[in-house]
Amino acid sequence: MISVPAEALGMLDLMEDPLFPGLDPEDRVRSIRRSIDIGRACAAQHLGCDPEADLVRAGVVIRRIEDDTVRLDHASRIQAQIFYGPDACRVELHMAELLHKQEVLTTYGLDVDLDWVARLHLAHEFYHFLEFSGGRRTGDEVGPIRVRGFLRSRPRVLRSASEIAAHTFAETVTGSPIHPKLTDYLVLVSDGTMTEEEFSHLAATAQARVQEGTSHEDL
Numbered sequence: 001m002i003s004v005p006a007e008a009l010g011m012l013d014l015m016e017d018p019l020f021p022g023l024d025p026e027d028r029v030r031s032i033r034r035s036i037d038i039g040r041a042c043a044a045q046h047l048g049c050d051p052e053a054d055l056v057r058a059g060v061v062i063r064r065i066e067d068d069t070v071r072l073d074h075a076s077r078i079q080a081q082i083f084y085g086p087d088a089c090r091v092e093l094h095m096a097e098l099l100h101k102q103e104v105l106t107t108y109g110l111d112v113d114l115d116w117v118a119r120l121h122l123a124h125e126f127y128h129f130l131e132f133s134g135g136r137r138t139g140d141e142v143g144p145i146r147v148r149g150f151l152r153s154r155p156r157v158l159r160s161a162s163e164i165a166a167h168t169f170a171e172t173v174t175g176s177p178i179h180p181k182l183t184d185y186l187v188l189v190s191d192g193t194m195t196e197e198e199f200s201h202l203a204a205t206a207q208a209r210v211q212e213g214t215s216h217e218d219l
């Protein structure tokens with residue numbers, strides 16, 4: 001099994017953020033750690049929860065989409081998604097993708113069933129629901145960050161903070177033996193979208209950026 005520390009996986013989320021290039025190394029690490037803490041604190045209030053039951057109780061419609069297929073040729077494949085509106089809110093689960101993920105995880109020695117994979121994704125979307133319904137984004141709680149090139153503009157909010165916190169929340173409330181972000185990469189490697197070497201290189205780059213921000217912090 002490929003093992004990557006949670007902060008490095010958080011860095012991989014941050015590296016996908018449009019604001020990433022303008023962030024100082026120490027601000028990167030600080031925002032990742034803060035997002036992980038926020039996700040954990042929220043999970044502590046919902047330990048042992050049933051994300052699906054809680055979503056339904058809050059009036060959210062859960063739609064399991066059964067009639068689509070896994071599209072290996074598509075660059076971005078959606079596994080689960082939340083649609084939040086003032087009148088109605090729904091979560092869509094793409095069951096073919098989730099079944100595919102379950103099969104991949106099984107080949108990596110994880111004894112998980114389809115319900116477990118669905119629950120992991122529902123927990124992630126439940127976190128976003130709590131963000132939306134509470135009227136706060138994780139990025140707001142992480143605090144304004146300095147972005148080079150945007151000094152005179154309003155403080156910027158990191159979108160990736162929500163993802164990092166949602167992954168932490170899902171991992172914690174489900175007691176997952178594997179970090180949710182890593183499950184996505186195992187699927188990409190298994191599908192041949194990236195090789196194991198390419199992923200190892202990417203993870204090493206992320207880990208080096210964590211170390212860079214940490215050593216700055218310690219100075």
Ligand SMILES: [Zn+2]
Pocket residue numbers: 124128162163166
């Ligand atoms: Zn998300």
